[in-house]
Amino acid sequence: MTTDPRFERSARFWLRAYPRRWRLRRADEMVALLADLAAPGATRVDVRTAAGLVRSGWATRARTRPPLRHALAYRLFDRRVPARYRGWVRDDLEGASAPLRVVGSVVLVLVAVSVLLPLATGDRPHAPSWSAVVVALGMSVGLLSRGRRQLQKQSRKHLVPDGGEEVTADTLLFGWVMRDRLTARGTAGILTVAVGVVGLGAVAACLAAPTRLAAAACGDACVGTVTVARSGISPALLVALAGALAVGVLGSLLARRRLRRLVPVRPAQHARRLVRPTPRHRMLLVTLSGCILGVAWVEGTGRADLFFSVGVAAGALLVLPALLVVWRTSWRGPADLALVDALRIAFRGRQSRVDTFQEGLVPALVATD
Template sequence: MTVDPRFERSVHRWLRAYPRRWRRERAAEVTALLADLAGPDATRLSAGTVVGLVRAGWATRLRTRPPLRHVLAYRLIDRRVPAPYRGWVSDDIEGEGSPLRVLLNVAVVVAVVSVLLPLAIGDRPHTLSGGSLSAVFAMSLGFLLRGSRVRRARGRKHLVPEAGEELTSETLLFGWVLRDRLTARGTTGLLIVGLATAALAALAACLAAPTALGAASCGHSCVATVSAGRDGVPVPLTVALVSAVALGGLAGLHARATLRRLVPLRPVQHSRRLVAPTPRHRAIVLVLTAGAVGIAWIEGTGRVDLFFSVAVAVAVLLALPALVVAWRVARTGPDDLAFVDVWSIVSTGRLPRVDAVEEGLVPALLATD
């Protein structure tokens, strides 16, 4: 029986109430069963089925979650949890909620330093300065950029069984797995949204920023920042932006010709698995875009001299046309096109290399065969 794609998306959306490991093992079976029960014309789940799935999913999460003392020890001092809860740890390391926890941890640190500590000593909450905001931005981005190497290290510590530990069907060991590559279509679309937002903010800052900043005395031990309005856009800035637009257009034409010539000639990738951008990738783009918008706001309102917004605007205007071309090629091109293929072809003008398998976690019974 062929399942309507709309019905399948509806099932997958509500199955997210279940743990990731449960969905990985049973999602296809449950989808087929629900499709049989709903009938061939169903395009989405009924309200009663949705309520039942969500209730059962959260019950499964609570039932398979470690006791609070183990969760706190794992979160606070990075201690291993008992073997029966290794599946929960695997979901925590590889799951979609990891970026959100990173940003929440940063928010908690900021709240403690800027609000709770001043209140504890009888002071007023502190307003974050530019340096503090930069530190928060760098800390968030640094945590999010920790890639597969860090996840493998955490997997070795928390998931691989210790010597003498009995192997079960849920035990994981390190073995050779297919290399994950981001899809070209989803990744280029995500980058276009982020870069376009950053470009609009940077261009607004370039047009609205005051032309001069200075300091003036406002009394004893008082210095005020003074900004002067600007009459029109400076000629050097106009030349830089127009040149970036022209060069970006030429880069887009070159990228289109190169992609059309080399995409059909790509080597077959047997050791690759295409995946859509994960929440971690979306969070990275979100943090970078928020940083660019924040810098544009600071410079556009005259708090600091205009510099970074010009660099961001020029860089985005140079890169955005080629990225749009890559997105169009990915949208109409082969389904197995990865973002790394597009990047390799556009940046080097050569065919991408053949991927090799990489080390990853696999079920113990499979890893020992």
């Protein structure tokens, strides 16, 4: 019996009250059970059942959460928790809240420097400057970009058992694993939208900025920078942006030809696993886009001279047409197309590389039916 997609979405929404590890193991059978118990033709979980799921889910979270002293030692001093709480640690490392904590920690530092530090020194608190906000966003991008390596490091420390320690379903051991690659279907669209939004913001900054940065001679063999007021939109800037767009359109035609020729003859990838974007990927893309848009806003409002946004606008116009072609190919092409392969073929005209197995962490206990 097929479950109504609307009912399945509703059931999975309310099942989010349960811990992530519980959902990974039992969500499918729980959705099927709820569908069997629901009234004929139901498209959503009823209120009473939803309340019961929320109550049971939070009770499960409370029951499997480590005591406060262990949780604080883990949070503040990166100490290992007892083996029976290893599932909670794995959810903490791999769950959707991990990238939010990274950005939140940077924001907390920014608030402390802008508000708490002046209070401690007797000064008046002040709003963070635009430069501090951009630096904070840049720090967030740097921390999020280390996500995979940091996750491996933390998993080795907290999830690999010591000698004689209890082995649970969330215990990890060293082994050979497949190489994870982002799937092109869906991911290419997210990337294209992000580049389009960033490019639009940069173009708007180029058109609205009241000042620009220019080079000026300051003596023999000396060149400095000066602020020049803009009386209107520079024709040279319009020509440069139009030229970048024209080159991008021509490049998209070449990318389309490359994708049609090379995608059907891609080599088999037996050591590869296609995955969807994780919350860390999405947060990294949002933070990076926010950082670039923040600089564009600063330059567009005259708080800084126009310089960075010109390069961003030209770059976005160059790559956006080809990204649109990649997006279209990802939906109409094979489902096993990886984003890295599509971009490599479209922009470099080279065939995808064959991935090999790599050393990683694998579950110590594998459930079998």
